[in-house]
Amino acid sequence: MLKQLIPRPVLSLTVLLLWIAITNAGSLGLLLLGLLLAVIIPRLTLPFWPQAPRLANPLRALRFLGVFALDIVVANWGVARRIVGPSERLSPALVEIPLDLRDPFLATLLGSIVSLTPGTVSIDVDQKHWVLLVHALDAPDPQALIDEVKNRYEAALKEIFAC
C-alpha cells in the first residue's frame, strides 16, 4: 500500500525537503501542499528515472561531501591564480580517463563532480567504452590528473554505492 503510494521514497523525501527549503516551511498549509507534491511529482516522473544504485554507505557519503567542499575551495584558489597569472604558461589538455564504474547514473555523477571541481570540465561520458573525456585548464602531467580523479572521486563513489 505504502509502496504503491510512494514508489521512490528517497525521491519523495528530496522533493519534500526542497519544498521546505524553498518555502522556509512558512505554514501548515504550505507543508501539506509539499506533502501532496512529494507524492505526485515522483509518480509523474517515474518513467524518466534510471534505476539508481542504492546508497550503501551514507556516512561515507557525508564525509565525501566534506572532502568535496574543501576541494572546491582549494582548487578555486589555484584556478584564480592561473587566471590572473600569464596565460601562455598554462598547458591545457584533453585527458581521457578510463572508468571502472559501469553504471550510467554513477558515471554521470562522476562527470558532474569533475566539472564542479575547478580546473577540470568533463566534456563527454562515453558509455560504450566507459571513458570520461575531461578538459583541464592546466595539466602539465595528464597521468597525475587521471590518478587524482580515480583515487579521490571514483574510488569514493564505488565505496558509497557499493559497486
Next chain:
Amino acid sequence: MNVFSEFLVSALIVLGALFTLLGSVGLLRLPDFLMRLHAPTKATTLGVGALLLASAIYFSLTGSGVSLHEAAIVLFLFITAPVTAQLMAKAARHRQKKSGEDR
C-alpha cells in the same frame, strides 16, 4: 547581529564577489573557448556559494527564523552548472571537427 557575525557576513560577501569577478576576468583573458569555459563554471561554485552562505547567515540572524532558500539555490546550481558546461563543450568540439581545425 553582533560584531562577529557582521564581520563574517562581510568577509563572505567580499570573497564571493572577488571570485565572481575573477571568473569574469578569466572569461576575458583566457585564449581559447575550452579554457574560457573553466572561468564561469568556477565562479558559480565558490563565488556564488560564498554569497549565498552570507545571505543565509544574514537573514537567519535578522529575519524571522532560519533562512533555507539558499540551500535550494546551491543544490540547483550544482546540478545545472556541469550540464551547461558539458553541452557547451560538446557544441564547441562539434564545430571544431566540422571546420577541420585542430582544437
